[in-house]
Amino acid sequence: xxxxxxKGDFALIIGKTGSGxxxxxRQLKPELALGKATAGELTLFNGHNDDDFSRxxxxxxxxxxxxxxxxxxxxxxxxxxxxxxxxxxxxSKIAEIASYFDIVNLLDLKEAELSGGQKxxxxxxxxxxxxxxxxxxxxxxxxxxxxxxxKFLRLVKKINDDLGISVVLVEHSLEQxxxxxxxMFVIEDGQIILDQPTDRALRDxxxxxxYREYLPxxxxxxxxxxxxxxxxxxxxPLNNRRMDGLLQNQVEYLKYRDHxxxxxxxxxxxxxxxNLTFRFDFNARNILxxxxxxxxxxxxxxxxxxxxxxxxxxxxxxTHQLSQLNGQIYLNCxxxxxxxxxxxxxIFILPQNPALLFLTDTVKGEIEYQLKQKDPETTESExxxxxxxxxxxxxxxxxxxxxxxxxQEYLGLVIGLIKDPTILFLDEPTKGLDPNMKKSVAQxxxxxxxxxxxxxxxxxxxxxxxxHFDYVCLMFDGKLGDFETPINFFPEKYxxxxxxxxxxxxxxxxxxxxxxxxxxxx
Amino acid sequence: MxxxxxxxxxxxxxxxxxxTVTECFFLLVMGWLTRRKKFGNFLKASLFIFILTxxxxxxxxxxxxxxxxxxxxxxxxVQSLTNAFxxxxxxxxxxxxxxLYDALMHTKLIFEILSNLFKSIAIIFILTVKFIPxxxxxxxxxxxxxxxxNSSPTSDSGFIQRMKETMNLNQIVLDKSIANFMNMSDAxxxxxxxxxxxxxxxxxxxLSDIIFRSVxxxxxxxxxxxxxxxxxxxxxxxxxxxxxxxxxxGMIIVLNFISIVYPLMIGEFHYLWWxxxxxxxxxxxxxxxxxxx
Numbered sequence: 176x177x178x179x180x181x182k183g184d185f186a187l188i189i190g191k192t193g194s195g196x197x198x199x200x201r202q203l204k205p206e207l208a209l210g211k212a213t214a215g216e217l218t219l220f221n222g223h224n225d226d227d228f229s230r231x232x233x234x235x236x237x238x239x240x241x242x243x244x245x246x247x248x249x250x251x252x253x254x255x256x257x258x259x260x261x262x263x264x265x266x267s268k269i270a271e272i273a274s275y276f277d278i279v280n281l282l283d284l285k286e287a288e289l290s291g292g293q294k295x296x297x298x299x300x301x302x303x304x305x306x307x308x309x310x311x312x313x314x315x316x317x318x319x320x321x322x323x324x325x326k327f328l329r330l331v332k333k334i335n336d337d338l339g340i341s342v343v344l345v346e347h348s349l350e351q352x353x354x355x356x357x358x359m360f361v362i363e364d365g366q367i368i369l370d371q372p373t374d375r376a377l378r379d380x381x382x383x384x385x386y387r388e389y390l391p392x393x394x395x396x397x398x399x400x401x402x403x404x405x406x407x408x409x410x411x412p413l414n415n416r417r418m419d420g421l422l423q424n425q426v427e428y429l430k431y432r433d434h435x436x437x438x439x440x441x442x443x444x445x446x447x448x449x450n451l452t453f454r455f456d457f458n459a460r461n462i463l464x465x466x467x468x469x470x471x472x473x474x475x476x477x478x479x480x481x482x483x484x485x486x487x488x489x490x491x492x493x494t495h496q497l498s499q500l501n502g503q504i505y506l507n508c509x510x511x512x513x514x515x516x517x518x519x520x521x522i523f524i525l526p527q528n529p530a531l532l533f534l535t536d537t538v539k540g541e542i543e544y545q546l547k548q549k550d551p552e553t554t555e556s557e558x559x560x561x562x563x564x565x566x567x568x569x570x571x572x573x574x575x576x577x578x579x580x581x582x583q584e585y586l587g588l589v590i591g592l593i594k595d596p597t598i599l600f601l602d603e604p605t606k607g608l609d610p611n612m613k614k615s616v617a618q619x620x621x622x623x624x625x626x627x628x629x630x631x632x633x634x635x636x637x638x639x640x641x642x643h644f645d646y647v648c649l650m651f652d653g654k655l656g657d658f659e660t661p662i663n664f665f666p667e668k669y670x671x672x673x674x675x676x677x678x679x680x681x682x683x684x685x686x687x688x689x690x691x692x693x694x695x696x697x
Numbered sequence: 698m699x700x701x702x703x704x705x706x707x708x709x710x711x712x713x714x715x716x717t718v719t720e721c722f723f724l725l726v727m728g729w730l731t732r733r734k735k736f737g738n739f740l741k742a743s744l745f746i747f748i749l750t751x752x753x754x755x756x757x758x759x760x761x762x763x764x765x766x767x768x769x770x771x772x773x774x775v776q777s778l779t780n781a782f783x784x785x786x787x788x789x790x791x792x793x794x795x796x797l798y799d800a801l802m803h804t805k806l807i808f809e810i811l812s813n814l815f816k817s818i819a820i821i822f823i824l825t826v827k828f829i830p831x832x833x834x835x836x837x838x839x840x841x842x843x844x845x846x847n848s849s850p851t852s853d854s855g856f857i858q859r860m861k862e863t864m865n866l867n868q869i870v871l872d873k874s875i876a877n878f879m880n881m882s883d884a885x886x887x888x889x890x891x892x893x894x895x896x897x898x899x900x901x902x903x904l905s906d907i908i909f910r911s912v913x914x915x916x917x918x919x920x921x922x923x924x925x926x927x928x929x930x931x932x933x934x935x936x937x938x939x940x941x942x943x944x945x946x947g948m949i950i951v952l953n954f955i956s957i958v959y960p961l962m963i964g965e966f967h968y969l970w971w972x973x974x975x976x977x978x979x980x981x982x983x984x985x986x987x988x989x990x
Contacts, residue, residue, distance in 0.1 A: 204887075206886045206887075206891070207883050207886060207887070229889065229892070232887065233883075233887050234887075235880065235883060235884075237880045240877055240880035240881050240884060241880070241884045242884070243823060243827075243881070243884055243885060243888060243890075250888075253888060253890075254888045254889060257888060257889035257890055257892065258889060301888065302887065305889070494845070496841045496842075519844050519845060522845065523845050524842070524845055526838070526842060528838075530873060530876065531835070531838050531839055531842050531873065532842055532845075532846065533869075533873075534843070534846065534869055544846070545846065548846065548847060576872065576873070576875075576876050590846065594845075594846070
């Protein structure tokens with residue numbers, strides 16, 4: 176692999192889940208490199224100060240394991256004292272960094288009191304206090320909600336613009352990051368197969384079958400309808416305002432066709448919740464506040480909402496990992512009185528951290544374990560059959576903890592599908608998945624639904640829930656809105672809707688995905 | 698740090714009931730003022746341990762001649778009851794001094810002291826402080842999620858099987874914790890710990906800090922002298938517990954009172970100073986002044 180990052184670059188590395196993106200990033204900071212480079216060399220600053228890797232800062236996706244001390248102030252002290260700075264220098268450095276990042280009010284809060292977004296900003300500030308020239312970011316927004324992610328990326332862009340720090344960002348999705356970068360790399364099987372400025376890279380991705388799904392929705396709409404031939408000088412990526420401007424002139428050649436609505440026949444009740452209330456402490460506010468809803472068999476339901484509104488708590492209460500304060504849960508029309516074996520057999524939860532599910536040393540071991548729960552006589556060939564069915568043969572001897580975040584998510588879901596429960600609870604099922612893997616996950620979930628399975632998911636992924644869920648609703652302040660079909664739900668929303676809907680709502684108010692807008696001749 | 702060390706030291710060395718009871722009161726006051734959120738639960742737990750310790754001591758130590766109560770296998774006398782009370786209250790004091798330690802201790806300070814002396818031990822310390830709560834969380838999560846994967850829940854199987862399952866679960870939890878350890882190790886490297894150049898912690902001392910340290914130092918030396926002289930200690934465990942109140946006991950109580958509630962006294966002094974002098978000149982009701990107050 177040959178790679179050059181120029182001073183001031185904001186480079187984005189994308190690639191399939193498990194393609195080696197994070198491994199490459201770690202090689203750029205040798206103290207953190209996994210394994211050993213067998214050949215080649217790494218040069219810094221045109222060969223000057225070749226060994227000074229203290230000028231390379233690294234931030235990982237694991238928001239919670241990056242603070243060594245209790246507060247942001249202590250963390251900054253720790254970093255600067257490691258450098259041997261004098262108290263006056265430390266004080267002035269902290270003053271500078273806290274003002275720049277506007278985190279003066281967060282300096283003395285304990286780690287547990289900081290939100291995920293705030294922790295990641297503190298981590299960023301702690302990395303920058305060392306005055307690095309290069310900043311390496313490994314999926315830094317993977318545990319943040321979309322709004323917080325955007326704020327974080329804006330901050331990184333500001334650093335890149337203001338201070339000329341080169342940024343190398345690894346991401347699995349282009350949707351947000353693409354607006355901030357000037358260069359893009361695609362990695363496949365340990366090779367760089369594309370290295371282009373953003374505009375060129377997006378056009379090249381479109382020509383490449385395996386990466387077309389990576390394109391942001393607006394750019395895909397632009398290229399699919401050959402608008403690039405009409406507007407050859409327009410630079411990608413497009414923002415909503417730009418797309419709105421283009422559509423003004425093209426609206427008569429385009430039309431709307433619904434690709435989201437699905438046919439629904441009434442089915443029987445799978446799960447009913449009555450007056451469900453939960454709070455963590457006696458005097459605390461209700462995290463779940465008198466919730467009532469019913470889920471039908473063979474349907475999928477997505478709960479949207481920002482971080483910290485109670486989505487995960489709801490799933491944990493429904494699966495009895497937490498006990499409700501009030502309310503009843505009915506499974507298949509029977510009130511659940513005992514959360515014993517019978518209840519556990521009928522449900523499965525994919526937690527936010529799928530690694531918590533793993534029990535063995537290999538991917539094959541995980542599949543075999545789950546198959547043996549259904550049939551203790553499961554043979555080797557049956558296990559192999561399942562590994563092939565779920566495209567896991569190449570990873571069969573890999574330790575589950577060595578898989579990438581997206582692969583762990585996928586394996587967790589496969590385990591759930593092998594169990595084949597009545598209801599599948601999914602907490603952020605698309606976290607870390609590349610667009611192609613999302614597509615195959617959607618197919619697997621559709622098959623599960625077709626066989627009568629019910630899905631309840633909490634997610635930030637507006638696009639995925641639009642395309643692949645039957646019903647969606649918004650959660651806030653412990654209250655849940657009504658479950659509505661995406662075609663009824665999203666067009667009613669002003670902010671919480673798809674990018675396509677925001678961009679084209681003046682002309683095609685019901686359009687939610689790029690496929691909804693087609694050429695008149697099509 | 699010296700304050701907390703002194704508080705724990707006092708709880709450990711004196712067992713004269715006059716001292717231990719007054720000390721218990723001071724510790725409860727400080728505990729209440731320091732961390733109210735956990736006060737109620739900790740009080741309940743410490744009272745439970747106090748009663749348990751007393752009962753245990755009544756059973757194992759049945760010395761004494763003034764019998765109060767005789768039930769099968771247990772004879773309760775004035776002396777055994779006194780012994781049980783002394784042990785119970787001492788134990789409660791130790792618990793409450795650790796409650797203060799937990800509420801006030803600054804992890805970074807210990808970490809820095811250790812890292813200047815024993816770099817590797819400092820890492821073990823920080824990993825322990827950070828990860829014991831995390832490992833407990835992982836254990837609870839894994840135990841819950843295991844039920845969704847396993848078709849024969851542990852509660853339905855025999856004792857040996859349950860033991861095996863629990864041991865297996867512990868190994869799984871440790872496997873998962875290692876991933877967290879590795880992330881923290883990356884964070885330490887990224888933050889330059891492996892090239893740490895600082896040798897001493899620098900602090901700016903104000904007059905009040907110097908007075909505070911002097912008071913604690915005097916208290917420590919005094920307590921050490923009292924310990925070597927045998928003041929403030931009763932003949933614990935004997936059938937003739939003889940406790941007395943004299944000048945030195947009074948001195949120990951007064952000095953311990955000062956050293957335990959000193960942070961409160963100094964805080965109150967600062968408050969009164971502000972109230973008497975500063976507030977008159979910053980009585981403005983602008984938003985900034987209000988927020989400051």
